[in-house]
Amino acid sequence: EVQLVESGGGLVKPGGSLRLSCAASGFTFSSYSMNWVRQVPGKGLEWVSSISSSSSYIYYADSVKGRFTISRDNAKNSLYLQMNSLRAEDTAVYYCARVVVPAADVGWFDPWGQGTLVTVSS
Amino acid sequence: EIVLTQSPGTLSLSPGERATLSCRASQSVTSSYLAWYQQKPGQAPRLLIYGASSRATGIPDRFSGSGSGTDFTLTISRLEPEDFAVYYCQQYGSSLRTFGQGTKVEIK
Numbered sequence: 232e233v234q235l236v237e238s239g240g241g242l243v244k245p246g247g248s249l250r251l252s253c254a255a256s257g258f259t260f261s262s263y264s265m266n267w268v269r270q271v272p273g274k275g276l277e278w279v280s281s282i283s284s285s286s287s288y289i290y291y292a293d294s295v296k297g298r299f300t301i302s303r304d305n306a307k308n309s310l311y312l313q314m315n316s317l318r319a320e321d322t323a324v325y326y327c328a329r330v331v332v333p334a335a336d337v338g339w340f341d342p343w344g345q346g347t348l349v350t351v352s353s
Numbered sequence: 354e355i356v357l358t359q360s361p362g363t364l365s366l367s368p369g370e371r372a373t374l375s376c377r378a379s380q381s382v383t384s385s386y387l388a389w390y391q392q393k394p395g396q397a398p399r400l401l402i403y404g405a406s407s408r409a410t411g412i413p414d415r416f417s418g419s420g421s422g423t424d425f426t427l428t429i430s431r432l433e434p435e436d437f438a439v440y441y442c443q444q445y446g447s448s449l450r451t452f453g454q455g456t457k458v459e460i461k
Contacts, residue, residue, distance in 0.1 A: 266450070268398075276390075276398065276441050278450040290448045293354070326397055330445075337445050339388040339403035346397060 233257040233342055235327050240347030247317050247351070253310040253327030253344055261305035264288075264330040266340060267312050269323035269349075279325070280312065283336050295321075317351045324348050355380055355444050359453035365461040372429040374456045376442035381422045383446030389418055389427045392455075393438045401440075402427065432458070 239251040253265070267279040280301040281290045289301055300313040310327050325347055328340035356379040366372055376387070385405035390398035400409040402418035405425055415430040429436055437460050442453040 268452075275455045276392075276443075276452040278443075278452060281448075281450065288448075290450075292449065331400075331403070337386060339386075339400060339443070339445055340390075340398075341400040341409065343397040343399075 233329075235329065235342060235344035237325060237327055237344045237347040240325065240349045242350045242352065243317055244353050245318060245351055248313070248315045249317065249349060251312040251314065251325055251327075251347060251349070253312075255308045255310065255329070258329075259333070260303075260308040261285075262333040264336055264338070265303060265310045266328045266330065267301060267310075268326045268328055268340070268343075269321075270326070270346070271320075271323045277323075281330075282310070284334060288336050314349070317349075319351050322349060322351045354449045355382065355447055355451050357442050357444060357451055357453035359440075359442060359456045361456060362454075363457045363459060365459050366432055367461045368432050368434055370432050372427075372432055372436070372458055374427040374429075374440055374458075376420075376425040376427070376453050378423040378425070378444060382425075382444045385421050386444060386446030387418075387420070387425050388443045388445060389416075390441045390443065391436075391438050392441065398441065429458075434460075 236254045266281045282301045298316045302311045328343040330338035332338045360375045387405045389402040392398045406418045
């Protein structure tokens with residue numbers, strides 16, 4: 232079964248840092264581009280960042296550029312999101328999601344993890 | 354950045370009725386690289402449609418997608434009780450992927 236499981240969320244003070252992880256199983260992780268998407272509770276979806284299978288292509292939403300860093304460890308079947316200089320508006324559920332087509336830089340997202348909640352508050 | 358605008362914000366319908374959801378892009382979406390997702394409370398989004406009109410695996414044929422360029426539509430031919438949810442469109446043709454703000458389909 233293809234599965235994505237996020238972890239690392241929690242409560243952090245404004246200006247603080249947090250590292251999210253996404254553990255992948257059930258597929259050849261190294262062949263797929265991956266993404267982070269966030270959702271403020273009760274609000275819509277916001278794409279955060281994408282990374283290609285070999286980490287050659289990395290993209291960020293303007294709202295997080297310069298503060299967040301996406302990375303992956305294909306040997307550990309894991310995706311990461313390092314979040315620095317956190318703000319209250321970064322409070323959200325963070326989902327990891329796989330691009331469906333292997334070796335493709337662009338594509339639709341499926342599956343998604345269950346999400347991990349990040350709360351930025353003093 | 355391509356901005357996606359969904360309308361209406363909320364659609365109030367009864368089971369058995371037809372739902373038509375719109376997604377308009379601020380510029381042409383490359384190669385109809387547009388997807389639709391369904392999200393229910395407390396759940397992750399679920400892929401419905403990709404490539405503007407292709408149904409994902411296991412999605413009932415009452416769901417259909419159409420459109421190209423800047424105008425796209427998701428149609429649910431006959432609403433079932435489990436279809437009441439929030440629906441999002443997403444373009445994935447540009448390096449900055451974007452989502453629409455969502456349309457809530459609620460029971461009238």
